[in-house]
Amino acid sequence: MSRLQVLLVAGTHGNEINAPWLFDQWSRNVDLVNTSSLEVIKIVGNPKALDLRERYLNRDLNRSFRSDLLGTAIGCDYEVERAKEIMALHGESGSSPCQIAIDFHSTTANMGSSLVIYGRRACDLAIASLIQFHLGLPVYLHEMDSSQTGFLVENWPCGLVVEIGPVAQNLLDIRIVQKTKLVLEACLQEVSKVLYGQAHFPPSLIVHRHIKSIDFPRDVDDIPIGCLHEEVQGNDWKPLKTGSPLFSSLTGYLEHLDEREEVVPVFINEAAYAEKKIAMSLTKREVLPVQENWKEELKQLVQN
């Protein structure tokens, strides 16, 4: 029998309340979610922030899983301590170890349901290809971004983020809860198929590769002098060409896209990213052939 345990995380950000509510409902009715017979551990990432309905207390938990922070002595920020605690419990070498981590988020951006993977780890690419083949979800490949590091799922041998939107912070929305449940069950079903040798991998994985993030245009006082242009706002995943309007104001300010090639915007106007100076991220759509080693590494991780 496999030792496989899948870690499911909700409420890594305390003001994203739909996945935690699903987990709470699930605790009251153990048959609510079909786990495809897998062993799962479900946790609230940042319970103190969830109680306060804040994104975090001291620092973003989902930027706190950095080796330099995890290696520090006790007495740091709450989120760093919580990151260490989660690792000690459910890290690969924890007391109740998990091999795969799935972290459920929501976004104010009009992105629908999507997956985010960090870098090009074979196992992540393999499981993303299976889930994309199952549900048709877009995949945001976040890489080469030294300003945003320390994501939770990077600390497991296999891990991905599920983003569901649009929903305002601190808003319980049955449609978001239902979509979260749908993606969660699909993820577990695909992992289960790998476990039992029944996975059917697609020939390719379509990713939207991170190019860069761009901030609102700001004045010397750091006040935005332009909003997202109305042709951009709400149009996540829709390609922008050179010269497309990006930002505008009521006072005549207008800024255009200066990328030479077509790009695809994501996380357009995610409320939590204003503090990170991100008005949107730009990606390029790429088709990656599914590699044999991706499949093998995932099978090995899951079946051993």
Next chain:
Amino acid sequence: MSRLQVLLVAGTHGNEINAPWLFDQWSRNVDLVNTSSLEVIKIVGNPKALDLRERYLNRDLNRSFRSDLLGTAIGCDYEVERAKEIMALHGESGSSPCQIAIDFHSTTANMGSSLVIYGRRACDLAIASLIQFHLGLPVYLHEMDSSQTGFLVENWPCGLVVEIGPVAQNLLDIRIVQKTKLVLEACLQEVSKVLYGQAHFPPSLIVHRHIKSIDFPRDVDDIPIGCLHEEVQGNDWKPLKTGSPLFSSLTGYLEHLDEREEVVPVFINEAAYAEKKIAMSLTKREVLPVQENWKEELKQLVQN
């Protein structure tokens, strides 16, 4: 010449950032907004909360304009002190007095643009009828609700709230900014017409009269056991009949409307109202004939 000054307030709630942004842009370009030649004073209601991007520091400013609070000695909550300060500056007897106050808000509810008036003051009903006739906006008549009192605009001889949605908290959205500007200009244009004796009142004002607010169904730990039913979520202003589903969960919970008559829901899932235990408010649509005394009182207020 009339002494008329109109008070325009944005950022009464610090996490509703679109109207404050419009005001800031307007400060940089005085011709941005057409004031129809009226004297206007524009202020940020809660500047400290806006800096922090929080709804408020100590208590909701828009529930702090209560005579028992305004009459207290110094040393109270920040918002009570700020309410006193605004009254001392721009109250009817203030150092730079205003006779009409318009308070610009945003909501996470899918309400579009609407007006809110508090009670049945002749001047409020008169100006609401003019703006409704101009723009076709729905009007929420908030009355007979002892649990929600102390609204800013009630402290001026004439005052109303403008609500624009849906938009998440702390999200700058050009569409919301544009709608705010449109309603602001229409309000001023109608007041200007009254001032110059050119107002054309409609025969009637359609209001949605407050009946009651209802909370999410909760368990003994105060956790919601149901979300708004998907037939309700996002359907502000759309009538509900007896027996319409209101709340549901993934675990089979289902609650229906038990009102005997058709009601119209508003402020469905406004994020800020969770703390007030309001999942939505129910209203009844009523047609009020525009009364002569409404017109006369407004004319007297504006023209004197």
